[in-house]
Amino acid sequence: MRIVEIREETLPISSSIRNAFIDFTKMTLSLVAVITDVERDGKPVVGYGFNSNGRYGQGSLMRERIVPRIMEARPEDLLDETGDNLDPSLIWDVMMANEKPGGHGERSVAVGTLDMAIWDAVAKIEGKPLFRLLAERYGNNQPDNKVFVYAAGGYYQPGRGIQGLRDEMQSYLDRGYTTVKAKIGGAPLAEDLQRIEAVLDMLGPGQSLAVDANGRFDRKTAIEYAEALSAYDLFWYEEPVDPLDYEAQADVAAVYAKPLATGENLFSMQDARNLIRYGGLRPDKDWLQFDCALSYGLVEYLRTLSMLEENGWSASRCIPHGGHQMSLNIAAGLGLGGNESYPDLFQPFGGFPDGVAVENGYITMPDLPGIGFEGKSDLYKVMQDLSA
Structure with missing residues (x-):
């Protein structure tokens, strides 16, 4: 062949x-x-x-x-x-x-x-579905048919106020998500805290909010936010500083006792290893977001998972960035902690195959060969146009 x-x-x-x-x-x-x-x-x-x-x-x-x-x-x-x-x-x-x-x-x-x-x-x-193939080759031969997913959104948008943010988050909760994510760092701290409190006020039991600064802050500002965010019960505080500033990341971890998340902008096993060595992250509470589509693919991601195991980290602490079905298959096949999801954004590339619903924060993997792109009709049409 x-x-x-x-x-x-x-x-x-x-x-x-x-x-x-x-x-x-x-x-x-x-x-x-x-x-x-x-x-x-x-x-x-x-x-x-x-x-x-x-x-x-x-x-x-x-x-x-x-x-x-x-x-x-x-x-x-x-x-x-x-x-x-x-x-x-x-x-x-x-x-x-x-x-x-x-x-x-x-x-x-x-x-x-x-x-x-x-x-x-x-x-x-x-x-075979890719997640089953991965479980057979590299896992324990027992894939997780159910995978935790969270809804990423809460971006800053022209003309949209607090109520618009609440409406967006409610739409995710109505679709079965239990964890939602909103952006911070694009507005003054006081305004960001208003946005956070507006979302937290609408959450019920078993529901949570993560926030994401996209590496915007310097050390001083990141710590200022960390001190303010400590008052809330957040799912995580994501990427507070430049992704390669491991010392600053460690300084934030030293003052923020609750979960941190980072790693989506590290594109190799070596950079991931430096984060683990020098970033002050805690394997019992923090989250790693390495994205195979941005970091040399699954071949390199397997090396990263091996490195994590050698350093006392479980694959279950990984929830990849990107919201795509490739990471979803890796999560199901290799025991990751879940996957990001973009319910409405970056279509038709975000989301799940047709008919796959979120139930209490989890989706059930469809039994589709490969990654499963053929099951998402709007995406598969674009793919067919390229390969025809």
């Missing part, structure tokens, strides 16, 4: 929303299709992938460097030991050939996007 063609398209996911650091008015992503010569039901098996929001499409990098390496390799050098399926680890080595270590930025997004599509193809060739 072999990869016949790899296609990429840069698509807009623009929106008027903003967090504390960026707006999304010009946001894009890359959609890729890895087309194989394997047939199922009379059609070629195609693996699909895309990168998460917050980082832009990486089409030129893929076309100039990464994809040519795959297509120029000998087909047999990309296959597993059976010769009947692709080997994501071997393909990852090919994608990263002649790349210097360090500098985990845009190329990690390009590789992660292609890696997603490769795993989608691998699971489809096996005729």
Whole structure:
């Protein structure tokens, strides 16, 4: 078998929303299709992938460097030991050939996007949902059919006041979510506290609020917020400082006794390891948000999980950023703590397959081959347009 063609398209996911650091008015992503010569039901098996929001499409990098390496390799050098399926680890080595270590930025997004599509193809060739394949290969052979998900939103939007924020959060609660997330750091502290209290006042038993500063604060401001937020029972205080400022992160952890979360903007096992070594995080209460679609894909994510285990962290402390079905499959297959969800934003790439409902904060994994993109009709139409 072999990869016949790899296609990429840069698509807009623009929106008027903003967090504390960026707006999304010009946001894009890359959609890729890895087309194989394997047939199922009379059609070629195609693996699909895309990168998460917050980082832009990486089409030129893929076309100039990464994809040519795959297509120029000998087909047999990309296959597993059976010769009947692709080997994501071997393909990852090919994608990263002649790349210097360090500098985990845009190329990690390009590789992660292609890696997603490769795993989608691998699971489809096996005729299994990816989460079951991962449980068999790397887990305990018993996937979690139910996965915790939280609703991410609460962005700053022009002309929307407190009631608009409350209405948004109520819509998530009405759809079965028990944890919702809102942005902070894009307004003065007093205004942010008003927004927090407005949401907390509407929550019932078993419901919670997380807040996200998107790395906006310097050390002093992050600690000022930490002291103010300590008065509330928040699910977590997310990314208070620059993601690579581990010392400042540790200083925040020293004064904030409640759960912290960070990691979505760390794009390699090495950066994740530095966070664990120097960020002052606590494995019994804090949360890690590494996103495989932005950080070289699942092949690298498996290395990160191994590193965490070596350092006394459980995979159950990971709740990935991104709100995509790839991380959902990893969560179900490898025992992560859950997954982010964007019920309304970044469509059609956010959300779950059609008919998958949130019940008391959890979704039940659908029994779909691969990552399950084919079960989300609006997304699959866009994917079909690329691979047709």
